[in-house]
Amino acid sequence: MKILYLTSTFHPSTNGVAVCVKTTMETLLQKGHEVTVLAPDNSSVKDDSKNVIRYSSVTNPLNTDYPLPIVPINSKIIDLLLNTKYDIVHAHHPFHIAWFADTYAKRYKVPFVFTYHTKYLMYADIYLKFLSKKLRTNIVNFGTDYACKSADLVFAPSTAIKTELINKFPYINVETMPTGVKFPNNITNENNYLRNKLQLDNETKILLSLSRVSKEKNIQLSIESLKNLPTQYHLVIVGSGPDEGNLKQYADNRGVSNRVTFFGRVPHEDVPNLMNSSDIFVSPSITETQGLGLLEAMSFGLPVVSVKTEVSTEWVPFSIGMVTENDSRDFAEGILKVSKNYDENKKCEIKEYASSFTLEKTTDLLLEKYQDVINRKALTIALNNTGWQSWSIDTKPVLKIPARNYPPQRDTYLAPAIQESEEKTNKITGWCSWYAYFDRISEEVIKNQAEFIYKNQEHIPLEYVIVDDGWTKWGDWRSVNSLKFPHGLKQLASEISERNLKPGIWLAPFLVEKDSDTFRDHRDWLVSYQGILSEGFKVTPLLDRLWKYKRYILDIKQQGVREYLYESIHTLIETYGFKLLKLDFLYAPYFDRNLDTKEAGYLIHHFLEELKMRYPDVHINACGIPLVTALGVSDSVRIGPDTVAPYLDGLPLISSYINSLxxxxxxxxxxxxHWTSKFWINDPDVFVCRKSLGLSDDIIMRLQNTIIKTNGNILLGDDLTELSDQDYKKYIYPLFAKSDEKITDKLILRPAEVSNV
Known part of the structure; x- marks a missing residue:
C-alpha cells in the first residue's frame, strides 16, 4: 500500500502527534508498505529518513515544539505528487494541511483520511487569547469542520471524541483509533536510572510527569498534590515548554521545590529509562485526547493516575489505575491508592492490559481501516461512473438535462461498508399501473388488471400488482383520492391479495405538490433557501417554474417530517396490507442547498435503512436514487431510466420518436x-409492447432481450387485457420462459371470458 502522510509536526518534536506519525510510519515501513511523510522544516533536524520530505515552516513564538507550517509544497513535493499515485492520503492536521491533502486526494480519486488528534478549540482558548472568543471559535470550527466533512474517514483517538464528532456530524465516517505504543520487549535499562541520576533513596516514590510543559497540561495540579502526600513522594517533570519558569516559581511558593525535579526535554528513545525507573505515572492534563503517555506508561507496568478526561476514562480501567477529579486532594488520594495496591502481580496485569495497544496491533487495525475505505471509495467511483442516479444515462453530458439526473455538486457520499453477495434470488415479477395509465388510474382499472392476471397466472406468472402515481396528491401519503378509489386502499389491497397476488404501492416520500394538504398545513416542513422554497422535480429551471409538475422538497432533517413519513408508510403496510414499496424521486435531498452531498446521501440511506429495519419482509424498490445511497438498504434498484413515456400515447409521431429514444x-x-446485481436485485424497469407507443419490432425485441439478460425484476407495463395473442406469444411469454423451454401457443382468457369464470 502506498500511503501519503501530511503533518504539521514531526520528529524531532516530541509532542503526541509527532511521535504518533513517526512511530506509525516506521511500523508501516517494517510491514512492507510505502510511506511518504510531508513534514515542516525544523531547525533541530540533523538527518531525515528518505521517506520524509520537508516543506517550509516558521518558528512558532508561542510553542517551539510546533513550528508553523506553510503550504506543503516545493519543487521536490511537486515532482513527487505528479509522478506517484498513493492509495491513501492521510492528514494529521486540519486547516490548510487538510485542504491540501483533500485537494490531492480528489484529483487522483483516492481516499482522504483525517485524524482529529486533539481538542483544537481548547488549545485556541489558551494560545489565541488575543483574539475574541467568537473569532477563535469560528477559525477553529472552519478548519476542523472542513477536514471532518471532507474526509472519507475520520480517526478519533477515543470513543468519547468519536461520539462528539458523530453528534455534530452524524453523516461522517468516524472510527476510534488509539495511538499505538512501542511495547518494551526486553528491558535492559537499569531500574535505578532516575534514583541514581537524582540521588534519591530507595524509599522515595518517584512520580513521573512526561509532557510538554505548558499551561494546558495542568502540571500545577501535580505540584499542588505534593502538599497532600507524604514527603517520600518526589515529582519528576520531564519535558520543556513555555510554562516551566512559572511552575518552578509555583513549586517554590508552595514550599515543595525540593520535592520537584524539572528534568528537561529528552529524546523519545530515552523514555524507557524514565518509565522503567519510576513508580507512578501522573497525568493531570485536561486536554488529553490521544492517551499516548498513559498507554506508554502502562506498557512498562506503571500504574497511572490521571485527571478525568474522555481519554483517561476510556483507557484507564479502575482495576489498574485511578481517574480523579481536577482537584489536588483527589489527585493525591488517587496516588496513595495506587501506591498501596501496587505489587509485581499488579505490574503484570497492567502490562497485559497495555499489550492490546501495541504499535503492531494498532497498525494492523489502521491497515484494516485503510483497506476498507479504499474498497468503499473504489465502489463509489465505479457506481458513479455508470451515472449518478437510477435514471442517469451518462456522466459527462453537454447539457445537464434533466437536471435531476446529475448531482448539483460533487457527490462526496461514500459507499457504506457492505458485503458483496451472490446474485439475489428473490427477484419479483408484476404489473405496474403508471406505464399503462400514467396517473389516470382508478380502483376499477387496478381490479380489472388484477382479475385478468389472476385468471391467467398459469400463462403470466406475475406476483405483484403495483399501484403507481395517481392514488393521492404528492405529499398526502396518509390519504387517498376517494373519487378514484371510493372503497379505499385497504379494500383494494385486500382484493388483490384474495387473487393470490401481492399489492404494491408507489410514493415519492421526499416531494410535495402545491395542491396537497401537507403543503397547505405544514409549510414549515418544506426546504427553503434564502427564503425561497426549494423545487425538487428538477427538469430545467424554466420548466420547473412553469409546468404543473412543480414539486417541493420535504426537510427530512426534521424529526417531525421523518415521523410523518414513517407513520404514513406504517399505515400503508400494517393497516392496508401493501407488501411492496416503490419509492421514487429519492434523489430530492441532494437539491436541498442547505445540505452538502455527503449529508444528503446519508439522510437518504438512513431513511431506507430505518424502513428496512422496521419492515424486513416488505420489498423496497428504489427508483430515482443515487446508486451509492441504495447499497445495503434496498431489495431492488432501478438501474435505468423509464423505458417509455406513457403520457405521449395518442401522439403517433412524437410517441414513436421519443419512446424509441x-x-x-x-x-x-x-x-x-449488470454487475451491480451483487448488491441488489437489478430492476430494468417495465417491459411494454403495445402498438400505441409507436415502437418498432426491433426496438421491442431489444428491450425484451435486455430484460431477460438482466436477470432481475420483470414488470409489465401495458393494459394486459388489450394485448393480442400474438403479442403474448412473441413478447410476453419469452420473458418468463426457461432457457430450454420451447414457446408454444397458450390460451389467454380475455376480459369477457374472465368475468364468466
Whole structure:
C-alpha cells in the first residue's frame, strides 16, 4: 500500500502527534508498505529518513515544539505528487494541511483520511487569547469542520471524541483509533536510572510527569498534590515548554521545590529509562485526547493516575489505575491508592492490559481501516461512473438535462461498508399501473388488471400488482383520492391479495405538490433557501417554474417530517396490507442547498435503512436514487431510466420518436450496470409492447432481450387485457420462459371470458 502522510509536526518534536506519525510510519515501513511523510522544516533536524520530505515552516513564538507550517509544497513535493499515485492520503492536521491533502486526494480519486488528534478549540482558548472568543471559535470550527466533512474517514483517538464528532456530524465516517505504543520487549535499562541520576533513596516514590510543559497540561495540579502526600513522594517533570519558569516559581511558593525535579526535554528513545525507573505515572492534563503517555506508561507496568478526561476514562480501567477529579486532594488520594495496591502481580496485569495497544496491533487495525475505505471509495467511483442516479444515462453530458439526473455538486457520499453477495434470488415479477395509465388510474382499472392476471397466472406468472402515481396528491401519503378509489386502499389491497397476488404501492416520500394538504398545513416542513422554497422535480429551471409538475422538497432533517413519513408508510403496510414499496424521486435531498452531498446521501440511506429495519419482509424498490445511497438498504434498484413515456400515447409521431429514444437510453444504461446485481436485485424497469407507443419490432425485441439478460425484476407495463395473442406469444411469454423451454401457443382468457369464470 502506498500511503501519503501530511503533518504539521514531526520528529524531532516530541509532542503526541509527532511521535504518533513517526512511530506509525516506521511500523508501516517494517510491514512492507510505502510511506511518504510531508513534514515542516525544523531547525533541530540533523538527518531525515528518505521517506520524509520537508516543506517550509516558521518558528512558532508561542510553542517551539510546533513550528508553523506553510503550504506543503516545493519543487521536490511537486515532482513527487505528479509522478506517484498513493492509495491513501492521510492528514494529521486540519486547516490548510487538510485542504491540501483533500485537494490531492480528489484529483487522483483516492481516499482522504483525517485524524482529529486533539481538542483544537481548547488549545485556541489558551494560545489565541488575543483574539475574541467568537473569532477563535469560528477559525477553529472552519478548519476542523472542513477536514471532518471532507474526509472519507475520520480517526478519533477515543470513543468519547468519536461520539462528539458523530453528534455534530452524524453523516461522517468516524472510527476510534488509539495511538499505538512501542511495547518494551526486553528491558535492559537499569531500574535505578532516575534514583541514581537524582540521588534519591530507595524509599522515595518517584512520580513521573512526561509532557510538554505548558499551561494546558495542568502540571500545577501535580505540584499542588505534593502538599497532600507524604514527603517520600518526589515529582519528576520531564519535558520543556513555555510554562516551566512559572511552575518552578509555583513549586517554590508552595514550599515543595525540593520535592520537584524539572528534568528537561529528552529524546523519545530515552523514555524507557524514565518509565522503567519510576513508580507512578501522573497525568493531570485536561486536554488529553490521544492517551499516548498513559498507554506508554502502562506498557512498562506503571500504574497511572490521571485527571478525568474522555481519554483517561476510556483507557484507564479502575482495576489498574485511578481517574480523579481536577482537584489536588483527589489527585493525591488517587496516588496513595495506587501506591498501596501496587505489587509485581499488579505490574503484570497492567502490562497485559497495555499489550492490546501495541504499535503492531494498532497498525494492523489502521491497515484494516485503510483497506476498507479504499474498497468503499473504489465502489463509489465505479457506481458513479455508470451515472449518478437510477435514471442517469451518462456522466459527462453537454447539457445537464434533466437536471435531476446529475448531482448539483460533487457527490462526496461514500459507499457504506457492505458485503458483496451472490446474485439475489428473490427477484419479483408484476404489473405496474403508471406505464399503462400514467396517473389516470382508478380502483376499477387496478381490479380489472388484477382479475385478468389472476385468471391467467398459469400463462403470466406475475406476483405483484403495483399501484403507481395517481392514488393521492404528492405529499398526502396518509390519504387517498376517494373519487378514484371510493372503497379505499385497504379494500383494494385486500382484493388483490384474495387473487393470490401481492399489492404494491408507489410514493415519492421526499416531494410535495402545491395542491396537497401537507403543503397547505405544514409549510414549515418544506426546504427553503434564502427564503425561497426549494423545487425538487428538477427538469430545467424554466420548466420547473412553469409546468404543473412543480414539486417541493420535504426537510427530512426534521424529526417531525421523518415521523410523518414513517407513520404514513406504517399505515400503508400494517393497516392496508401493501407488501411492496416503490419509492421514487429519492434523489430530492441532494437539491436541498442547505445540505452538502455527503449529508444528503446519508439522510437518504438512513431513511431506507430505518424502513428496512422496521419492515424486513416488505420489498423496497428504489427508483430515482443515487446508486451509492441504495447499497445495503434496498431489495431492488432501478438501474435505468423509464423505458417509455406513457403520457405521449395518442401522439403517433412524437410517441414513436421519443419512446424509441427512451428505450435506447434505457438499454444502454442497463447494460452498463449488470454487475451491480451483487448488491441488489437489478430492476430494468417495465417491459411494454403495445402498438400505441409507436415502437418498432426491433426496438421491442431489444428491450425484451435486455430484460431477460438482466436477470432481475420483470414488470409489465401495458393494459394486459388489450394485448393480442400474438403479442403474448412473441413478447410476453419469452420473458418468463426457461432457457430450454420451447414457446408454444397458450390460451389467454380475455376480459369477457374472465368475468364468466
Amino acid at each position: 427512451k428505450v435506447e437510453w434505457a438499454v444502454n444504461t442497463i447494460n452498463k450496470r
